[in-house]
Amino acid sequence: MAAQPWRTGKVVRIEKETYNTNRYWIEIPELEHFEFIPGQFVTLDLPIHEKPNKRWRSYSIASWPDGSNVFELVIVLVDGGLGSTYIFNEIKPGSELQIRGPQGVFTLHEENLQKELFLVCTGTGIAPFRSMVHHLHRENIPHKGIYIIYGCRTQQDLLYYDELRSLELENFHYIPTLSREEWEGKRGYVHAIYEEHCCGRQDATFFLCGWKNMIDEAKERIQKMGYDRKAIHLELYG
Numbered sequence: 001m002a003a004q005p006w007r008t009g010k011v012v013r014i015e016k017e018t019y020n021t022n023r024y025w026i027e028i029p030e031l032e033h034f035e036f037i038p039g040q041f042v043t044l045d046l047p048i049h050e051k052p053n054k055r056w057r058s059y060s061i062a063s064w065p066d067g068s069n070v071f072e073l074v075i076v077l078v079d080g081g082l083g084s085t086y087i088f089n090e091i092k093p094g095s096e097l098q099i100r101g102p103q104g105v106f107t108l109h110e111e112n113l114q115k116e117l118f119l120v121c122t123g124t125g126i127a128p129f130r131s132m133v134h135h136l137h138r139e140n141i142p143h144k145g146i147y148i149i150y151g152c153r154t155q156q157d158l159l160y161y162d163e164l165r166s167l168e169l170e171n172f173h174y175i176p177t178l179s180r181e182e183w184e185g186k187r188g189y190v191h192a193i194y195e196e197h198c199c200g201r202q203d204a205t206f207f208l209c210g211w212k213n214m215i216d217e218a219k220e221r222i223q224k225m226g227y228d229r230k231a232i233h234l235e236l237y238g
Contacts, residue, residue: 006045007031009099011091012070017159020077021124022088023062026097027070034069036061038131039108039207039235042073042101048082057083060209060235061102062127064134074159076124106207106235108132113143115203118194120218122151125210126159128235137169145171147197151190151214154181190214191221201226209235 013025028034043058063072078084091097106128108117113136119129129148136143146169152158155178164174175193177186186193198204206222208215215234222232 004100004103006098006100009097011093011095011097014091014093017074018156021159022075022077024073024075024087024091025063025070026073026099028099029069031069033067034071034102036065036071036102037107038064038135039106039128040102040104041106041128041235042071042099043103044083044087045098045100046083046086048086058103060104060106060124060127060131062130064131064138066138074124074127104235106209106233108136108207112205112207113141115205116145116198117143117147118197118204118206119146119148120151120190120194120206120208120210120214121148122190122210122214123157124159125235126150126164128209129207130160130164133164133167133169133172137167143171145173147173147175147194149190149193150174150176151179151210152176153179155183191218194218195221195225198222198225198227205231205233207233207235212236 007028007030009026009028011024012027015023017023041058041060043056046055046057049055059073059075061071062074075084075087077088121129158176175186177188177190177193179189208218215236219232
C-alpha cells in the first residue's frame with residue numbers, strides 16, 4: 001500500500017477536556033472529505049528535532065467519519081514530552097500542521113462484530129474506541145455486545161465520560177474503572193473486569209489500546225483464559 005502524502009492541516013478549534021488533555025479539531029483544506037476508518041491514526045510532523053523520524057508523533061483519530069474534512073485528536077500533555085509540550089504551548093486556532101494519514105489497521109471487521117467485543121483501554125487509548133462506537137451507532141451497523149473497559153487513575157482523568165455514559169447504542173456497555181480513587185463506579189484495574197465478563201468463555205474479540213504495561217498484562221491474561229492470540233488486536237501508546 002502506497003504511503004499517504006503529507007498534507008497541510010489547519011487547527012480550527014481547541015477545547016480543554018481535562019486538566020492535562022486537550023481536544024484539537026483539524027481541517028484538511030485541500031480535501032472536500034477526509035476519509036478514514038474508525039481506529040486509524042494520523043502522524044504529525046512537528047518542528048522539534050532535526051531528524052524527521054524524531055519529529056513525528058502519531059495520534060489515533062478520536063472522531064468518526066462524518067463526510068467532512070475535519071477530524072478530532074485528543075492529546076495528553078506528557079511530562080517532559082517534546083511533542084505534546086510543543087502542541088500545548090505553540091498550537092492555537094489557525095495554526096497549521098503537517099499531517100500524514102490516515103494509516104493503520106487497528107480497525108473493526110465484520111467477523112469482529114459477530115462476537116462479543118471487548119475494547120480495553122487506558123488514558124487517551126479511549127480515542128479509537130470512541131470513533132468506533134459512534135460510527136456503529138451512526139451507521140446502525142449490526143453487532144453483538146460491545147464493552148468499553150476504560151482504566152484511569154482518578155475521575156479527573158476520564159475522557160468523554162458523560163458522552164459515552166449516555167450513548168444510546170444497542171448492547172453497549174461503558175465500564176470505566178479507577179485505580180486511585182473511591183467513587184460510585186468500578187475500582188481497580190481493567191483486567192478483573194474483562195475476566196469477570198468472559199468467565200463463560202464466550203466467543204470474543206479483544207482490542208487493546210493504551211500503555212504498554214496494561215497491554216502486556218492483558219495479552220497474557222486473555223490467553224490464560226483460553227483465547228487464541230489471533231483474538232487479540234493491539235495499539236500501543238508510550
